[in-house]
Amino acid sequence: MKKKRQTGVKEQAEMHPSDSFQDEEEGETEEAEPSVKAKRIRSEEEKEVVVYHPVKLSRNDLYRPPTAEELNQLKEAESLFHCSLLKMQMEELLKEVVLSEHRKQQIDSFIQTVTKLIQTVPKTPKVEVNDMSWLSGAVKVPFLLLPKTTKGKFCMAPPASVDLIGSYALGTCIKPHIRVDMAVTIPAEVLQPKDFLNQRYPRKRALYLAGLAQHLQSSSEVVTLRFSCLHGNRLRPILLLTPSAPSLADFHDAFQVVFVDPSGHLNMCADVTACTYKQLQHEASVSMHFWDDPSVDGFYCLLMTPKPMIRTSDHVFQLCDLVKLQSSCKKQNLLRELMDHSGDYIHTALPFILSLLQRGLGQRIHLLAHSLTPSPVWSVESEAPKYKTQPPLSFGLLLNPEISAAVLERGPPADSSKVPEFRQLWGPRSELRRFQDGAITEAVLWEGKSMYQKRLVPKQIITHLLQLHAEIPESSVRFVGALVDDVVKMGREVPSTGEEESLVVVQSYDDLSRKLWKLEGLPLSITAVQGAHPALRYTQVFPPEPLKLDHSFFDRDKISRSLVPKDVKPCPQYITPITVICHMEGSGKWPHDRLAIRHIRAAFHISLAELLKKDHNYTCRPCPTHLDVWKNGLAFRIQVAYHREPQVLRERVTAEELLVVRDNEEAQALEMATIHKPLLTSMLHGLQQQHPCFGAVCRLAKRWLAAQLFSDEITEDAADLLVASLFLQPAPFTAPGSPQVGFLRFLHLLSSFDWRNNPLVVNLNNQLTAADYTEIKNDFMASRDSLPVMFLATPKDKKLSLWTRRAPSIQMLQRVMMVAAESLKVLECQLMDGSQMQDVRVVMRPPLEAYDVLIHLNPNQVPLLGQAVDPPAVTFNRGVVPNGAPQSGGPLPVIDYNPVTLYLMELREAFGDLALFFCDPYGGTVISVLWKPKTFVSAPFKTSQITARTVEVTGEEVKTIPNFGAILEDFRVLGKGLVKSVEAKTEKWAF
DSSP states (O other): OOOOOSTTOOEEEEEEEOOTTOOGGGOOOSSSSOOOOOOOSSOHHHHTOOOOOOOOOOHHHHTOOOOHHHHHHHHHHHHHOSSHHHHHHHHHHHHHHBOOHHHHHHHHHHHHHHHHHHHTOOOOOOEETTOOTTSOTTOOOSSOOOSSOOOOEEOOOOOSEEEEEHHHHHTOOBSSSOOOEEEEEEOGGGOOGGGGSTTHHHHHHHHHHHHHHHHHTTOTTEEEEEEEEETTEEEEEEEEEEEOOOOHHHHHHHOSSOOBOTTSSOBTTTTOOHHHHHHHHHHHHHHHHHHTOTTSOHHIIIIISOOOHHHHSSEEEEEOOGGGHHHHHHHTTOHHHHHHTTTOHHHHHHHHHHHHHHHHHGGGEEEEEEOOOOOOOOOTTSOOOOGGGSOOEEEEEEEOTTTTTOSEEEEEETTOTTHHHHHHHHGGGOEEEEOTTSOEEEEEEOOOSSHHHHTTHHHHHHHHHHHHHHOOOGGGEEEOSSSGGGGGOBOSSSOBOSHHHHHHHHHHHHHHHHHHHTOOOOSSOEEEEEEOSGGGGTOOSSOOOOOOBOGGGSEEOTTTOOEEOOTTSOOOOOOOEEEEEEEEOOOTTSOSSHHHHHHHHHHHHHHHHHHHHHHHOOEEEEOSSOEEEEETTEEEEEEEEOTTHHHHHHEEEOTTOOEEEOOOHHHHHHHIIIIIHHHHHHHHHHHHHHOTTHHHHHHHHHHHHHHTTOTTTSOHHHHHHHHHHHHHSOTTSOOOOSHHHHHHHHHHHHHHSOTTTOOEEOOGGGOOOHHHHHHHHHHHHHTGGGSOSSOEEBTTBSSSOGGGSSOOOHHHHHHHHHHHHHHHHHHHHHHHOTTSOOOGGGGGSOOGGGSSEEEEEOGGGOTTGGGSSSOOSSOOOOSBOTTOOOOSOSOOOOOSOOHHHHHHHHHHHHHTTTEEEEEOTTTOOEEEEEEOGGGGSOEEOOGGGOTTEEEEEETTEEEEEEOHHHHHHHHHHHTTTTEEEEEEOGGGOOO
């Protein structure tokens, strides 16, 4: 403000309304406490913009001469700008910073309101300048009153004038920081002739500004008043005004998520919980990651793939008895919030429950999600439904696999100020414990001995917290996070899903491997010892358990003194041979004849058996093809391998003494057993270390395939690769964090993947590049007709799909997809709908009515009867001492003896051209037979095609037709002692 020296001249005090009118795109103001910034999707000006589409001009319009206005614009561009592009850039920039008409109207309205308020300032009596009694304690003078006393009189009076000055008045005010300057002229009666002395005028100026602030405080149109200085000059204080509007703090006090509309009064996310907002952030982050990944079909994964909660979240639980939430509201004193929601206790208690679970689960989860309450629909003739009739609330957990299964919740030290808060959260479960490192802290210990039980620690936390703080009993919480795991449950005393048993097998293998490396006395040194069995990569459906045999159950072989089954006894316990490949070093002494190599390999098996017996007292049985070792109640089958043997098998010398190299099945099988399977086992073992639930998902997937009689079509190795793809390329999800969600995604993959037009790429060890993906796709499309119907590509197998080369067929793959889709539908419906019959094993029971013949087996001769989908009512003694300590020495039992498998092999060998045979290898007591279509076709009589057929003479034509009676009788004869009955469904046979 400029001071005039003439007496009686009007003086001005500057006052700046704050920039509270700006759009979101205008940024924030320089002040520390701005008013609510309306989050705009688009400004009012932008809403009025009309989108014009290009119109094709006629030839005359396109080449018409420019108008006078256009010529002036061109001339202006040439004279003021060095190029037309700069002119266009300036015009676009001005469009972004110039105030819209709507915004100007808002500002003008506020200016008029403030002007009227200032002009109504009440007049006060004159007092000494030092007397501040007329000011309320809420307003201070914006000036350092040093010295405290000075001469002069002061009073408040309406201003002489209120004028609009500065950039806004000139039309040069721009975004984003909008400031409107107003000059208030101090009336002459406030000033005195000697005010230019001793800071009298600056003090009066500051006092008048304080008086204006006191007057404006009573107005509801102004929300905040703050003092500042013009250009940093303390002698020129100014008053900053902010129009009244709800503040962000007010919104955050009432809502968890705030997204204010342009008016500044409406929160568009009023009903959105903090968990929903975090879920939105998570989904956006995951989507951006997959969208930028060239190996992922972002359009299909993100826009075409459904993501139901049961398939997205690792664990899911439901609150069933919603009326219990009334007690929760009362216990937590949420009555005010309950009134705000008009008695809707579900929406009232939901934010508290989410916050409680978020605190309790902490770092065990990455995300806590909940289902949206469905909108009820009812007839116009009916009364509105009550809140308790709503369906259960569903909650989903995205687990942190590193710590989600931890049984110990370690709290603050005993002397910490956070101890009361920790005890208040956990209640009686909190205990003071001393740890091995000497620390004494509060801690909560949850129950869990096996990994199966540890995976349910989140369930224990949820039920405990809801009971303690929300008065929701455990009976009202329906936890469906691990219901499917029961189908692969094992263990007598402690329930397990195979993790602990697999670990025992791996540890025993590691010990055997070390001892093989240390053996001395072999003609050639060992170059590698590799596991080639699913149990060594944690994916065996039922891992082998160490056994202590009951010798009285067996007979002794007179020559080898081995244990052999008795005819009158049930079939003994099946002993799984765990395959181990032992590679010997190359040497010029290795023969180049395939028969000689086999003899050398057999000699190595004998040498290994002698050394293991001598050094470690292991019972061994050497064979030409392998060496069986009985170690700690487990059977290891060691196979010596020579790296050039597959090449030798491909070589053949012709009659002309020419060396011809041709691929053959024998070489492929040997290469698969000694090279590809060990490498796959090693890679999948590494994947298990990264994702602890990988093995459990594989076990569930293979159990379903076996139960639905598909295990011969999709082999164990192929199934493991299918599951591995869910972890390596989980789009649009994150990697599975629990066995159940992984199994559901496996079913969805089988049923929905386009096997005809796309290869499934399993990028093990992340070895494939974007170029490799393109190469695989191009090679696949170029050779599609000659490739397997289910094509699995890996870094070491980009073109052949070794794991699915022989199976499945087109027909069987279609059936697998159909059954997988139906199983997924039934399973998801059961898991999410508690009112349905809860029997997840229904998806493991095959539809036997679809088969032509059923061969029923005697349960006592099925060695894996205990692994059946439905536990048997009667158990049999299998020659195993329960809870006995396994040993390495003693007589060797019969290894890999399964009458059901041997019987199936004989059936397929004898009748494979007439029928397909299916059986569940894990305790199945029924062999299902499906006739091939050509079986019912009569054929001309030939002596080479008389097997299982009978002769039929029609006139002069002699034909053969199937002799089904003899075939069924052969089924019984081949399975004598094993077959209980043969059921022929003749009504399904199409002659």
